Amino acid sequence: CRICVAERGAICSNLEVPFPSECLASIALNSLAPDREPRRGGITKELLVTGSVRWTADEARVLRVSVGSFLDHLSLVLETMEAFGPPAEQ
Amino acid sequence: MTVVIGFEGSANKIGVGIVRDGEVLSNPRRTYVTPPGQGFLPSETARHHRAVILTVLQEALDEAAITPADIDCVAYTKGPGMGAPLVTVALVARTVAQLWGKPLLGVNHCIGHIEMGRLITHASDPTVLYVSGGNTQVIAYSERRYRIFGETIDIAVGNCLDRFARVLKISNDPSPGYNIEQMAKKGTQYIELPYAVKGMDVSFSGILSYVEEAAHKMLDSGNCTAEDLCFSLQETLFSMLVEITERAMAHCGSQEVLIVGGVGCNLRLQEMMDAMCKERGAKLFATDERFCIDNGAMIAQAGWEMFRSGHVTKMPDSWITQRYRTDEVEVTWRD
Numbered sequence: 323c324r325i326c327v328a329e330r331g332a333i334c335s336n337l338e339v340p341f342p343s344e345c346l347a348s349i350a351l352n353s354l355a356p357d358r359e360p361r362r363g364g365i366t367k368e369l370l371v372t373g374s375v376r377w378t379a380d381e382a383r384v385l386r387v388s389v390g391s392f393l394d395h396l397s398l399v400l401e402t403m404e405a406f407g408p409p410a411e412q
Numbered sequence: 413m414t415v416v417i418g419f420e421g422s423a424n425k426i427g428v429g430i431v432r433d434g435e436v437l438s439n440p441r442r443t444y445v446t447p448p449g450q451g452f453l454p455s456e457t458a459r460h461h462r463a464v465i466l467t468v469l470q471e472a473l474d475e476a477a478i479t480p481a482d483i484d485c486v487a488y489t490k491g492p493g494m495g496a497p498l499v500t501v502a503l504v505a506r507t508v509a510q511l512w513g514k515p516l517l518g519v520n521h522c523i524g525h526i527e528m529g530r531l532i533t534h535a536s537d538p539t540v541l542y543v544s545g546g547n548t549q550v551i552a553y554s555e556r557r558y559r560i561f562g563e564t565i566d567i568a569v570g571n572c573l574d575r576f577a578r579v580l581k582i583s584n585d586p587s588p589g590y591n592i593e594q595m596a597k598k599g600t601q602y603i604e605l606p607y608a609v610k611g612m613d614v615s616f617s618g619i620l621s622y623v624e625e626a627a628h629k630m631l632d633s634g635n636c637t638a639e640d641l642c643f644s645l646q647e648t649l650f651s652m653l654v655e656i657t658e659r660a661m662a663h664c665g666s667q668e669v670l671i672v673g674g675v676g677c678n679l680r681l682q683e684m685m686d687a688m689c690k691e692r693g694a695k696l697f698a699t700d701e702r703f704c705i706d707n708g709a710m711i712a713q714a715g716w717e718m719f720r721s722g723h724v725t726k727m728p729d730s731w732i733t734q735r736y737r738t739d740e741v742e743v744t745w746r747d
Contacts (some may be wrong), residue, residue, distance in 0.1 A: 324633045326695075343615050349510040350512065351590075352506065352510060352727040352728075353506040354424050354511065355727075355729075356502075356506070356727065356728055356730045356731040357502070357731050357732060358731065364554060371587075395499065395503055397574070398462055398465075398500065398504065399503055399507050402503070402508060402511075403507060403511065404468050405470070406466075406469070406480070406507075406508050406511055407511050409510070409511050409513070410480070410512050410515075
C-alpha cells in the first residue's frame, strides 16, 4: 500500500490485491464496487479489475476510514470465496 | 420449482433463509444482544454479523439439505436499515451469487415482512400494520404498490420501547420488547401518558421524553412500579396503533388486518387489535417470533415473488440504501 500527496494538496493511496485468477478478481471487484463513497465525503475510490484500488481524499482522516473499511470488506469477500468457492462452471 | 435463498441483516439480527415454492426449508438466525442500558451501534452490529454470517449461511444450506446448485436466486436486503450491517450482508450475497453463477436480487426489507406475513397467515388482501424497532407504518395494497396510509412522524414504536427499556436497565436478552411485555403483565396501575395520534400518523418521541423524564421520579417516590410503567406505556402506544389501523381499514373497506415486524409478536398488541377487529367483524392475522422478527426467509419469500415475476438486480445496481420506502417498489406479482 502506497500513500502519496497528489495535485491540489489531496492525499492519495494505492493498494494492489493479488488474486489467484482473473475470475476471482472480477468477482471481488463486482462485490466491492457497488457501494459508493459518500457523495460529499471528500473522497473518491477507484477499483480496477487488475486488482488495484486508488483513493484520492481531501483529509487523511477520511482516507484512513475508507481504506480501513475497504480492507474489512475485502477480507470478508475473500473468506466467503474460501468457504463457498471455487466458482461454479458457468 | 423455484428455490430462493435470502440474506437479512439490516438491524441487530442476521439471518439466512431458504424458501422453495412457499415452503420454508431453513431459517437460522443470530441476534446481537447488547448489555442492559445500551443500544446497538452500526459498526459493532456489522462486526457481529461479519463474525457469524458464513456460519449461518452454512447452517441454512445444511438444514435445508440442498446444495448451491439447487438455488435459483440469491436475495438480500437492499434497505432500509443501518448502513454498515447492510453492506456486510450484501457483500456475502453478491460474492456467493457470483461463485454459484446465480442471479442476485435486492429486496425491500418492509416488503419482505409483508410477503412473509401473507405466506404464513394466508391473508389475501389485508391492511398491514408493520411495527418494529426501525419502522411503524400502516400499509394497504392498491394499484401495484404497497401504499403507506399512516406512519410515525419521528421514531418507530419499537425504538420507543427499546429506549424506555434502556432507561429502566431492562435486559436486551432475548429482546427489550419481550421483557417489557412480561413485566407489563404484572402492572396493576395505569399511569396516564401523552397520546399522540395526528390524523393517520403517530408520534412516539414526545411520549418517550415524557417517560424518560418521569420514570425515575415516580419510581423513587414509590408512586408506581416499573411494571406499572411497562403496562401503561404498552397500553398507550398500542392504542395509538390500533386507532390508525382501524381508520385505514374503514377507509379501504378492509376486513383483514395483518401485523408484521418485531413488535408484532407482542401478544398484548395482538389482543388489542383482535378486540377492535371483532367489533368490526374483521379478522386478525399475526405470526410468531420466528417470522415476525427479522429473518432470512422473509427476504427469500419476497425474493421468490419478485424473481418469479421477472425481477433481478444487476451487480452494479446492487448498492445498499439506508432509506428505501415501502411504496418505492412496484408490486408486479399481485393483481
